[in-house]
Amino acid sequence: MVDAAVIGLGYVGMPLAQAASRAGLSVVGFDIDTSVVADLNAGISHVDDLQDRDVAEMLALGFSATSDPGRLSEADAIVICVPTPLADDGGPDLRHVEAAVATIAAQLRPGMVVILESTTYPGTTDEVVRPVLEADGLIAGRDFHLAFSPERIDPGNREYGAKNTPKVVGGHTQACTDAAAAFYGRFVDTVVPTRGTREAETAKLLENTYRHINIALVNEMARFCHDLGIDLWDVIAAARTKPFGFQAFYPGPGVGGHCIPIDPNYLSHSVRARLGYPFRFVELAQEINSTMPGYVVRRAQDALNDDAKALKGSTVLLLGVTYKPDIADERESPAVPLARQLVAHGATVLYHDPYVEDWRALGGEIKRVDDPLAAAEDADLTILVQNHSGYDVAALADAARRLLDTRGVVPVNERVQRL
Template identity: 75%
Template sequence: MAVDAVIVGLGYVGLPLAQEATRAGRKVLGFDIDEEVVASLNAGVSHVDDLSDDDIAEMLAGGFEATTDESRIAEASTAVICVPTPLSKEGGPDLRAVEAAVAGIARHLTAGMLVVLESTTYPGTTDEVVRPALEAGGLVAGRDFHLAFSPERIDPGNEKFGAKNTPKVVGGHTPACSDAAAEFYGAFVDTVVRAKGTREAETAKLLENTYRHINIALVNEMARFCHELDIDLWDVINAARSKPFGFQAFYPGPGVGGHCIPIDPNYLSHNVRARLGYPFRFVELAQEINSQMPAYVLSRAQDLLNEDAKALRGSTVLLLGVTYKPNIADQRESPAAPLARQLAAKGAVVQFHDPHVERWQSVPDAVKVDDAASAVAEADLTILVQNHREYDVDALAGAARLFFDTRGVSTEGERVSRL
């Protein structure tokens, strides 16, 4: 059976994409350089939050298989790149994984193949980095093979929107390339939205996340001065969101996390500085504000303990929820990590509870507690960092000596404070 698509990179983006294509009856091959990931998938074991072992079993029954054999890329009529693009030391995207994936595809590129980049990056990457590498073997994009960019829009833990019902933006190197990409995704995605070209599609993803980044920074800064002015910002937002037009609610928190919000806007800011020589001031200010939130939470925690006649040094501080989003195990860029490190640096004894985390990778010295109810009763201060559905927040707050809610979900009381 011919392979309809090879998905290069089987993480939280590539695997749901492979699932939907397989469900639509496409023969899908998954390629990854991680031998453990490939072996576990072929054994029916999932390694991402949004897919269960049963989902993987369904995919395998539908013909999906995973491989580390690069040569098999040549079997596919479409190759989709879904590898990570972390932030580099210079502030732009680290493209090493993309470059490696493209090099692998280039070695097995065949005439008529469609190649799509989904990895988030700066505008121009598809045309300036991917295309030259693919054309080095003699085939020409837009003539001998199709090339497009389609930004990933996977939202881990989102129970309403997934790969199938989230509109898919595509931008091709040529109109014919856009047609080929739209036809490919249209077979298993409900709505395909065509951008003018690859640069427009690349920039659309950055605009989406920059919009969120800036608006989160706005309410985070408001949280600080509203506290000083004794204004309940959560009530302010609730009142403002009653307006049926012209307002979208964003909420403050202990910082931003995940791969998108704290990372993607910096790609755009870096690109503007590198190409045009001036700053993207909104992004840089938002980054400054959001990155300071863990330190602000630390300051508020210290104040709460002082009011209770306790020093932060030597106090036991329990963090509830250390993932970057509720109800998932993903710890990437979670603001809980810098908060924990700053608490420890001030001499606090840091404990954590999270029903989704067995080992806190970025803060290995933090003490894991298994019973949240008993732990909050013993800790000098409990901080709700992430509101997982497993938490009965008011019950936990009621049992705590001091409770600091950074998510605005508790009922305020004598021993309970909100961000």
């Protein structure tokens, strides 16, 4: 028998498995991707937050990866950490969750704890997961425990990880909440129980909707502050000195990652589908944030106009194409629609990113440069899209013919503009 089985060995599942293994739990990881399983069992990591040495440590502690669903029957607790991408209708695509639940149902036994961590709309645990698990006669809350606990992994965050980030837990019954909380309590510092699964599901959506809306606020302010000749970055620096009632958010070329561009849509879709009216804040925020790459293109045109150049025929260098600094994760990166629109306007686009050797945006037609300083000297316009810590932004600003800084880290001068 093992203490825990983790289904889905990606950005969420692997840090969870690592924290549990380090706390002394016996853990098996399940994934349908046999190449991922083989790499992990060979001590090779495929996610940013874990190095090969971390996987080797997990293996030494007894962790193993498998594609054999029969191994799930050995687990006292099973945690579902599979992707929930956005479906065509704006809601979550639950195919991975449904497949995982069907796999668990075939191995379910009395006394098990089953926990869904994949982000989704309120009601999924009770309406989608529970009926499948109960189909053969076992009842949630009586024969096995069922709960939802939203993942809160922040890739690249060196301060907060699976162990010291508080874990929200909501069960189908109070006994389910208690069982899931006891499981997480073995390797997570703080467990936060909620009234039920729907509250836990909605808590995750509120967290990311809050960020989505506030990012949209400063993105819209960036536009009119530029038109009014106001330095928004200086405004934010001044406002954040207030010790209460204000949290700083910053503008950028768009939002990216596996949460902010996706999760608020689950809540908006659920409200429309169930209640018949819009979640207006979310839909407006989505509209504003999704148009930021286009706004950056217009600013690029203006910057080139200052040199009496057109965007068409100009060479534009993009620095940093991942969705956040110092990781290789490209999911939903705003660099993709930015590059697409620049190419559509006739620009020749090049890129550099220390974490991305082969960028498949636009079918891989955008070429990588090896030396960003030399490329900035040659390009008609350089756009700092992502501020990786390895970039010497002062040197890049000196080298560039003209630079558009979307991250507010380069002092403005006659050749440097900030978003």
